[in-house]
Amino acid sequence: MNILVAHGGGPTPVMNSSLRGVIEGARAHGSKGRIYAARFGAEGILKGDLMDLTDLGEDQVRRLSQTPASAIGSCRRKLSEKDYPAVLECMREHDIQCLLYNGGNDSMDTCHKLSELAKASGRELYVMGIPKTIDNDLDVTDHCPGYGSAARFAAVAAAEIGADASALPIHVVVMEVMGRNAGWLTAAASLGSEISGCEMITLLPERPLDLKAFLPEVEKRYAGGKGLLVAVSEGVCDLAGNPLADSGIVDGFGHKVPGGAAQKLSEIIMQELGIKSRSEKPGLLGRACMAYVSERDREEAYQVGYLAVQAALQGKSGSMIAMEVSRSPRYHVDYIETPLALVANKEKKFPVEWIRGFDIEEGFKEYALPLMGEALPVYTRLR
Amino acid sequence: MNILVAHGGGPTPVMNSSLRGVIEGARAHGSKGRIYAARFGAEGILKGDLMDLTDLGEDQVRRLSQTPASAIGSCRRKLSEKDYPAVLECMREHDIQCLLYNGGNDSMDTCHKLSELAKASGRELYVMGIPKTIDNDLDVTDHCPGYGSAARFAAVAAAEIGADASALPIHVVVMEVMGRNAGWLTAAASLGSEISGCEMITLLPERPLDLKAFLPEVEKRYAGGKGLLVAVSEGVCDLAGNPLADSGIVDGFGHKVPGGAAQKLSEIIMQELGIKSRSEKPGLLGRACMAYVSERDREEAYQVGYLAVQAALQGKSGSMIAMEVSRSPRYHVDYIETPLALVANKEKKFPVEWIRGFDIEEGFKEYALPLMGEALPVYTRLR
Numbered sequence: 001m002n003i004l005v006a007h008g009g010g011p012t013p014v015m016n017s018s019l020r021g022v023i024e025g026a027r028a029h030g031s032k033g034r035i036y037a038a039r040f041g042a043e044g045i046l047k048g049d050l051m052d053l054t055d056l057g058e059d060q061v062r063r064l065s066q067t068p069a070s071a072i073g074s075c076r077r078k079l080s081e082k083d084y085p086a087v088l089e090c091m092r093e094h095d096i097q098c099l100l101y102n103g104g105n106d107s108m109d110t111c112h113k114l115s116e117l118a119k120a121s122g123r124e125l126y127v128m129g130i131p132k133t134i135d136n137d138l139d140v141t142d143h144c145p146g147y148g149s150a151a152r153f154a155a156v157a158a159a160e161i162g163a164d165a166s167a168l169p170i171h172v173v174v175m176e177v178m179g180r181n182a183g184w185l186t187a188a189a190s191l192g193s194e195i196s197g198c199e200m201i202t203l204l205p206e207r208p209l210d211l212k213a214f215l216p217e218v219e220k221r222y223a224g225g226k227g228l229l230v231a232v233s234e235g236v237c238d239l240a241g242n243p244l245a246d247s248g249i250v251d252g253f254g255h256k257v258p259g260g261a262a263q264k265l266s267e268i269i270m271q272e273l274g275i276k277s278r279s280e281k282p283g284l285l286g287r288a289c290m291a292y293v294s295e296r297d298r299e300e301a302y303q304v305g306y307l308a309v310q311a312a313l314q315g316k317s318g319s320m321i322a323m324e325v326s327r328s329p330r331y332h333v334d335y336i337e338t339p340l341a342l343v344a345n346k347e348k349k350f351p352v353e354w355i356r357g358f359d360i361e362e363g364f365k366e367y368a369l370p371l372m373g374e375a376l377p378v379y380t381r382l383r
Numbered sequence: 384m385n386i387l388v389a390h391g392g393g394p395t396p397v398m399n400s401s402l403r404g405v406i407e408g409a410r411a412h413g414s415k416g417r418i419y420a421a422r423f424g425a426e427g428i429l430k431g432d433l434m435d436l437t438d439l440g441e442d443q444v445r446r447l448s449q450t451p452a453s454a455i456g457s458c459r460r461k462l463s464e465k466d467y468p469a470v471l472e473c474m475r476e477h478d479i480q481c482l483l484y485n486g487g488n489d490s491m492d493t494c495h496k497l498s499e500l501a502k503a504s505g506r507e508l509y510v511m512g513i514p515k516t517i518d519n520d521l522d523v524t525d526h527c528p529g530y531g532s533a534a535r536f537a538a539v540a541a542a543e544i545g546a547d548a549s550a551l552p553i554h555v556v557v558m559e560v561m562g563r564n565a566g567w568l569t570a571a572a573s574l575g576s577e578i579s580g581c582e583m584i585t586l587l588p589e590r591p592l593d594l595k596a597f598l599p600e601v602e603k604r605y606a607g608g609k610g611l612l613v614a615v616s617e618g619v620c621d622l623a624g625n626p627l628a629d630s631g632i633v634d635g636f637g638h639k640v641p642g643g644a645a646q647k648l649s650e651i652i653m654q655e656l657g658i659k660s661r662s663e664k665p666g667l668l669g670r671a672c673m674a675y676v677s678e679r680d681r682e683e684a685y686q687v688g689y690l691a692v693q694a695a696l697q698g699k700s701g702s703m704i705a706m707e708v709s710r711s712p713r714y715h716v717d718y719i720e721t722p723l724a725l726v727a728n729k730e731k732k733f734p735v736e737w738i739r740g741f742d743i744e745e746g747f748k749e750y751a752l753p754l755m756g757e758a759l760p761v762y763t764r765l766r
Contacts, residue, residue: 007550010547010551011547011550011551016763037765039766040551051765051766053765056765060763061763063761063762063763064763066760066761066762066763067546067762067763067764068542068543068546068547068762069543069546069547069549069550069551070550070551071550071762071763071764071765071766072765072766073549073550073551073766074550074551075551075553076551076553156674157668157672159451160451160452160667160668160671160672160673161666161667161668161671163450163451163452163671164393164394164451164452164667164670164671165667166452166456167390167394167452167453167454167456167457168393168394168423168452168453168456168457168458168459170458170459171632173667247661249554249659249661257661259661259662260646263643263646276632278630278632278640278642278666278667279642279664279666280664280665280666280667280668281662281663281664281665281666282663282664282665282666282668283544283661283662283663283664283665284543284544284547284548284556284661284663285540285543285544285663285665285668287547288543288544288546288547289540289543289674290543290760291539291672291674291675292674377449377673378446378449379446379449379450379451379454380399380443380444380446380447380449380450380454381450381454382420382434382436382439382454382455383422383434383454383455383456
């Protein structure tokens, strides 16, 4: 059976590990067909622009786990009914029987539609979803491949920036964290405070920002002299529900692209409090930095790719590989085939019971720490 | 003899390795005196606010090499003549004979003045400078501890962000790189292009930005479809000599603090070319990220601390430990005691002969690569 794998949406640091899982899963299954990849996701499918990875060398395949972003390219195009003939034409032309779609909520919607289309078309076409998103906002699954690594980055970057902010406490530092509508990553940044000893304030998109409460808190925590780092989600809104800042861009899925919240907040702090402030926006680095990949996340990303292709090769269709986790007595994950209809277009927000004012509750730490791989760094703290 | 070590200016990822070198150098010398550190640099000296590190455990000392920023704190205060009585009072009160000052050009000026003051005061006080700056703009020394690691960060971060930009080439990505007046770090970012395959444009502060030449180049390189990353120094100026952007802050040394160049450039690209653009500003992470520390840089930072304290304990004064390097047939470094007067307040710019339009010449790579530690990463590139 010939296989086609495609990527949708923004990359994660372990998306290529899932790709490696697909390739090695197909080889382990003894599949004699070709392994194709769509160049730039749905765009590649529509144009019939495929790469043949069947004979990719073992070294190259292995190194996918060390490669950031998407090695085959992705896009933000949502497929609609008028695209279906072109999709089926691509399947026919390359004689594809297994379609693996790797993505977040929007992509799982596309994946779901494609599996319905396959059924309706009468073609022998098995469609399976591979989850990924740094935002961790996919429903059903305990967490999402990509989140553990991006969370590790957010925590360690907040620790490192916080260490700097507390070593030279001449300004309030504001750090912008990815995650449009869900605060999972910004919450992870809050763990940096324990590592660095720097005071922190955490602002999640699940809670509108009330400047009347925020500014006095900045003043108070900064006055301690240990430095202050504000971790702000790029998607934070004011009390009226308007984003603090947006980049003025609308993406291919029709969503407004956030950006600039940290700089905006930094300006407000300077104007209203007269305290120097600077802003940082690691931005894309938050989903591309390979140095902070969580080994557990890398392994899980590999597994969902591996299991998805094996399921498709066995003639299963219309599901995504979700993860069910028990954390006690020790971390254990089960991989579950979950109907795409249950996943598509749903958004899992950060639980409000884990938000306590400008801080994050301990419960989150128990949830997130195991996902972030090996122990977080420990610094020598003298002050 | 009692020792006092102080940090000045912005931290580097290996500044604490120099601190470890000072502590272990003093112990290896068999020094029986106390080892003090000034809390927050010159501020601590003026207030007599010292920490006693004499009995710091070996584990804690070793872990300094894994600790970002400054473990003892730093500041941007320049000492002037009216501060001298307070400085001498601190030396007298704690019976300091060896003063180690770790910093960049401004701090080497302070260090120089302190060594002159020591001579004039008739006190037995030996003052030695320890170089550090991520900007690499200290004169006399081949390069500066801190640069190799920050350069590695700039190159790998540019590769990672570039990989993302070429995997989803829907916008021109602009990345802001530290380095106020010298382009050493932004030049290092240009090495990211070879790793990721993403097109790059590099804008150094040594060359004023001519938008009439820049914008068509953006259009041309972006049209290739391989993504485009613009690496811009935070200190870039326009043709009239005005900074592209500044944060509105003036630091303790009286310098305007740059910031916002990437966002500004991103807005210009959108307005003038109608191409979507987003900006990233890793900011402080560029000097605090421990994941990309160059092992060679870490070792050299340790050595300059170690040798400075040993020189002071031998009664030497008024010098900084500089590095003289030969790169052929293989990398070799000699540590040279260099009079502080030759170093203070001088700035080493990036050589203009290594700038070719919007690219960097190969000669820079030969210079910089050995400083950046182990081999740069290699990605699996399929597109």
